[in-house]
Amino acid sequence: MSDLTLSKNAPLQVLGFWKKCVEKAVGGLAVLHKHIILVLSLLFGLCLLVIYLHISELKNQMVATIALRGADVHSRVSSEMREWNAIEVVQRLHALGINDTEPYREKKGALPLPVLLSRNLVGQLFSGRPGERVRLLSEYPFTQAGGPGQSMDSFQRRAWEYLTQNPELSFYRVEPVDRRQSLRFAVAARMQQECRDCHNENANSPNRNWEVGQVGGIVEIIYPLDSLENITGMDWTDSYGMMGVLVLLWMGGFGLVVLKLRGVSEELEHQVRHRTTDLKESNRQLELEIYERKLAEDTIRKARDNLEKRVQERTGKLAASNAELIREVAERKRAEDDIRSLNAQLVQRSAQLEASNKELEAFSYSVSHDLRAPLRGIDGFSQAVLEDYDEKLDESGRSYLNRVRAASQRMSQLIDAMLNLARLTRAEIHSQTFDMSAMVKSILEDLKKMEPDREVECVVADNLLATADPQLIRAVLENLLGNAWKFTRQQPNPRIEFGHGQYKGQAAYFVKDNGAGFDMNYAHKLFGAFQRLHAYTEFPGVGVGLATVHRIIQRHGGQIWPEGAVDEGATFHFTL
Amino acid sequence: MTHKHILLVEDHPDDEELTMRALKKNNIMNEVVVARDGVEALEYLFGTGAHAGRDMNIMPQIILLDLKLPKVDGLEVLRRLRADDRTKFLPVVVLTSSKEEQDIVKSYQLGANSYVRKPVDFQEFSQAVQNLGLYWLILNESAPERVPVS
Numbered sequence: 028m029s030d031l032t033l034s035k036n037a038p039l040q041v042l043g044f045w046k047k048c049v050e051k052a053v054g055g056l057a058v059l060h061k062h063i064i065l066v067l068s069l070l071f072g073l074c075l076l077v078i079y080l081h082i083s084e085l086k087n088q089m090v091a092t093i094a095l096r097g098a099d100v101h102s103r104v105s106s107e108m109r110e111w112n113a114i115e116v117v118q119r120l121h122a123l124g125i126n127d128t129e130p131y132r133e134k135k136g137a138l139p140l141p142v143l144l145s146r147n148l149v150g151q152l153f154s155g156r157p158g159e160r161v162r163l164l165s166e167y168p169f170t171q172a173g174g175p176g177q178s179m180d181s182f183q184r185r186a187w188e189y190l191t192q193n194p195e196l197s198f199y200r201v202e203p204v205d206r207r208q209s210l211r212f213a214v215a216a217r218m219q220q221e222c223r224d225c226h227n228e229n230a231n232s233p234n235r236n237w238e239v240g241q242v243g244g245i246v247e248i249i250y251p252l253d254s255l256e257n258i259t260g261m262d263w264t265d266s267y268g269m270m271g272v273l274v275l276l277w278m279g280g281f282g283l284v285v286l287k288l289r290g291v292s293e294e295l296e297h298q299v300r301h302r303t304t305d306l307k308e309s310n311r312q313l314e315l316e317i318y319e320r321k322l323a324e325d326t327i328r329k330a331r332d333n334l335e336k337r338v339q340e341r342t343g344k345l346a347a348s349n350a351e352l353i354r355e356v357a358e359r360k361r362a363e364d365d366i367r368s369l370n371a372q373l374v375q376r377s378a379q380l381e382a383s384n385k386e387l388e389a390f391s392y393s394v395s396h397d398l399r400a401p402l403r404g405i406d407g408f409s410q411a412v413l414e415d416y417d418e419k420l421d422e423s424g425r426s427y428l429n430r431v432r433a434a435s436q437r438m439s440q441l442i443d444a445m446l447n448l449a450r451l452t453r454a455e456i457h458s459q460t461f462d463m464s465a466m467v468k469s470i471l472e473d474l475k476k477m478e479p480d481r482e483v484e485c486v487v488a489d490n491l492l493a494t495a496d497p498q499l500i501r502a503v504l505e506n507l508l509g510n511a512w513k514f515t516r517q518q519p520n521p522r523i524e525f526g527h528g529q530y531k532g533q534a535a536y537f538v539k540d541n542g543a544g545f546d547m548n549y550a551h552k553l554f555g556a557f558q559r560l561h562a563y564t565e566f567p568g569v570g571v572g573l574a575t576v577h578r579i580i581q582r583h584g585g586q587i588w589p590e591g592a593v594d595e596g597a598t599f600h601f602t603l
Numbered sequence: 604m605t606h607k608h609i610l611l612v613e614d615h616p617d618d619e620e621l622t623m624r625a626l627k628k629n630n631i632m633n634e635v636v637v638a639r640d641g642v643e644a645l646e647y648l649f650g651t652g653a654h655a656g657r658d659m660n661i662m663p664q665i666i667l668l669d670l671k672l673p674k675v676d677g678l679e680v681l682r683r684l685r686a687d688d689r690t691k692f693l694p695v696v697v698l699t700s701s702k703e704e705q706d707i708v709k710s711y712q713l714g715a716n717s718y719v720r721k722p723v724d725f726q727e728f729s730q731a732v733q734n735l736g737l738y739w740l741i742l743n744e745s746a747p748e749r750v751p752v753s
Contacts, residue, residue, distance in 0.1 A: 395701035396671045399723060403700070404617035407725040411624060432724075439723035450704075 064285055071281075075274060082266065086256075091201060091210060094250040098212035099197070101149050101161070101248055106216065109145035113221045117141060127225075142216065146246070158207055158251035163216075165244030167233040183247065186213035191242050207251040215242045384453055391449045398442050405435040444571035451578050456496045463493045463500065463536070467525045470504050474512045483515060488526040491536065495603045499579045506572040507538040507599050514542035514597065530588065530600040541596040550589045576601075607740060608634035610663035612644040612680065614672050621725065622667070622698075622732065629733035633740055636663065641675025644668075645683060648690050662693060665739040668715075670699040670706055678709055685714040692746035694739055 059066050117127050120138055127138035139147070146163050153159040164183055179187065186198040194215040201210050218226065223237045237243065409428045413420070420428070464487055471485050493500065508523065515521035524539040545553070554577035576599075580587045583603045591597035609626075613619045619637055626635065638644035644666075646652035650659045666684075670677035677697065684690045696717040697710045707718050719735065722728045 392701065392703055392705075395703050396699070399700040399721075400615055400618060402723045403621065403721060403725070403728065406723050407617070407621040407624070407728065410725040411621075436724055446703075 067281075071277070075270075078270070082270075087252075090252050090255045093255055094210040094252060095199060095212065098199070098210060098248045098250060101152065102197070102212065102214045102246055104152075105145040105149045105161070105246055106214065108148055109141045109216065110219060112141040112144055113219055117225075118221055141222070142244070149246075149248070156254065158205070158209065158249070158254065160249045162247045162249075163244055164213075164247060167243070182211050183213070183245075186211075186245055186247065190215040190245050194240075194242050201252065204249055204251070207253055209252060210248075210250045212248045212250070213245045216244045216246055217241065218243045387449060388453070391446055394442060395446055399439060402435040402439050402442075406432045409435075441571075444575075448571055448575050448578065451499065451502070451575055451582075454499065456499065456582060458494055458496055460492055460494045461497045461500075462490065463504075464489050464491045464525070466497070466501055467504055467508065470501070470508050471512075471523070474508065478512075481516075481521070483512065484520070484522040486522070486524040486526070491525075491527050493536075493603055495583050499582070500603075503576045503579050503601075504538070506576045510572060511538055511540035511542060511597075514544075515540050516542075518542055533586075533602055535588075535600040535602045537598055537600045539596065539598040544591040544593050544595045544597050545589070546593050547589075547591065550591075553589050554587075607664040608636060608661075609740075610636050610638065610644065610647065610666045612638045612641070612666065612668045612672065612677065614639050614669065618669070618721070621728065625725075625729040625732035626736065628729055629736055631732070631736040631740065633664065633736075640673040641677065641680045644672075644680050645675065648684060648693075649687065659689065662690070664694070664745060665735070666693055666695045667698045667735070668695055670697060670701070670710070678706075678713060681710065681713045681715060694743065694745065696735060696739065698735075 117138065120127070125136050125138055127140050128134060131137035131139045142163060146161055149161040153161060164179060164187065166187070182200055182202065189198045190196070190213060194217055197212060197214045199210060199212040201208065203209065204211065218237045218239055218241045220239050222243070223239050223241075226232045226237045226243070227235045229235075409431045413425060413428050417425075467487050468485075471487070475481070475483070508525075511523045515523065518541055520541070522541045525537070526539075527534065527536050529535070530537065554573050577587060580601050580603070585601055585603040587599060587601040589597065589599055609631075611619065611622060613622065619639075623635065626633075636647065638647055643653065647654045647657070648662075650657040668677045668680060672680070677699070681695055681697075684693065684695065691714075694716045695714070696719055697706075697715045698719050698721060699706065700721055702720045710718050717735075717739075719731055722731060
């Protein structure tokens with residue numbers, strides 16, 4: 028189970044690992060980016076180091092190559108010298124009987140051995156150049172030739188092994204020799220035909236089984252490299268100097284660029300800071316504006332909501348009032364129709380009224396002229412009989428004729444009263460303001476003149492003004508005061524009062540007397556035409572006066588109320 | 604026919620009689636010419652019809668004119684009378700039963716000299732006639748009889 032889980036989780040773990048790596052790399056890159064100048068400097072230094080190392084390596088290789096070339100040349104010279112000597116010189120001399128042997132300086136007619144000759148030649152070439160050497164090495168050294176003890180160091184052993192295997196090639200190493208770095212170069216010295224015979228024949232030869240081509244020994248050449256370096260040393264110093272100058276120039280340029288960039292960066296930073304401040308400020312302004320806008324929007328939204336609500340309400344109300352209006356219009360129309368029809372009726376009535384008014388007028392006119400004429404006849408001829416036939420009439424005859432005359436005269440009064448009433452019914456009202464108190468006083472004066480013997484106490488309130496038709500009101504007052512005058516006749520202390528006061532909650536004029544009065548049970552009859560509450564013999568009159576008064580007050584839009592009791596006087600209150 | 608005669612325009616015989624009686628009772632002896640309707644009155648005044656050829660130099664001293672008359676009423680008689688130069692200055696007293704305002708106003712508008720309502724009481728009537736006679740026949744000075752035709 029656990030294995031399965033592991034195997035299942037494995038890709039995820041790998042993924043996580045890479046992810047971490049990428050994150051770290053990104054983090055590292057970020058850090059690098061932050062210290063870009065330092066990194067650039069480091070990189071530049073690294074480059075310099077690499078270049079320096081490369082040049083050094085190049086130099087070493089060059090030196091080694093030169094050394095190698097030199098060693099090769101010298102080794103060839105040595106080989107060619109040895110072979111040429113062995114073939115061309117030693118053979119000929121052998122024919123002449125001159126042998127090559129060592130030590131040739133000590134032996135007469137002896138020649139140096141080719142090997143040693145070549146070695147010495149090269150050694151001679153190296154003279155004056157300390158450290159440069161040439162050596163011969165072999166497993167079978169020529170001891171008589173004065174060769175060294177032949178103990179080989181590790182290089183020599185390896186060179187021997189290598190060259191015995193590859194005699195055509197060369198073997199070299201660079202290693203310190205006498206504390207100097209040196210090139211150690213070795214080539215094989217193979218046995219030639221001529222050489223082999225000698226070596227195999229010579230009694231001193233350490234080995235007499237040489238074969239042609241066999242490696243008899245190796246030639247080692249040592250070049251201290253520092254001497255070669257000295258040859259090219261000046262050039263390298265120049266190169267390094269140039270490099271140093273280049274580095275300085277580059278660093279100067281880099282520094283200038285950095286300074287410039289820093290200046291630009293500071294300027295930019297300053298601008299950025301400035302801009303940032305500006306931005307912050309404008310941001311703050313914007314925020315403030317946004318806040319204000321929000322507030323305004325809220326307000327507007329609220330106002331709009333409110334408005335909508337109100338519009339809805341108004342619409343509702345309007346609809347309601349519209350319905351109401353429609354209903355009202357319908358009602359109005361109906362009412363107008365009613366009014367129109369009423370108006371038509373009124374016009375008709377008016378016409379009828381006018382017609383009846385005209386009829387009444389004609390009737391009145393006719394009555395005025397025609398009803399009185401017969402009465403004049405009755406009265407006149409009765410009088411004529413009384414005058415002309417006085418001696419033929421007895422007392423009762425005269426009395427009857429007198430009663431005929433009286434009746435006709437009363438009839439005439441009735442006709443006059445009736446005509447007057449009719450006239451008042453249709454008379455036009457010409458209103459004006461006048462002094463009613465003065466009018467009352469004047470009427471009372473007239474009454475007194477008619478009956479100077481009577482003593483009546485008259486109390487008249489002063490300066491009572493009225494706005495009405497003075498002629499018609501005079502008729503009213505004449506009637507009321509006349510009645511008061513008439514009905515106080517039997518009163519020992521008659522008193523008539525005219526004034527103004529409150530009656531039934533209204534400001535009203537009044538005419539009051541302390542005369543015969545009347546029974547309030549018959550008060551409703553007072554204002555009827557030809558209605559009388561007293562016997563004619565007691566108080567004469569035609570019974571039209573109060574009807575006339577009532578009619579005039581009515582036509583002025585006023586009211587009149589009688590108040591009284593039998594033998595306790597009467598009061599008439601009236602408004603206009 | 605004297606110069607100072609009276610023209611009584613009255614259709615009703617009772618009133619005519621009573622007027623004559625009142626005049627007589629008040630010793631007014633002037634001649635009275637009675638016209639019983641408006642037409643007759645006009646014929647008399649202008650010397651036409653039944654009165655053609657009448658001496659037109661003689662004109663009544665006073666005309667007592669009733670208003671309610673057959674054919675042509677009193678107001679029309681008054682209007683024509685005042686329209687004619689021969690009669691326009693003749694004193695006219697309207698003597699009638701009514702005291703209708705319209706009658707009174709129209710009478711004066713047409714040039715009546717006086718308006719007297721006939722009282723029902725004969726004694727009052729008689730008194731009125733006496734006063735009229737006294738005033739119009741004695742006190743009042745009439746316009747010249749010959750009125751130049753303009």
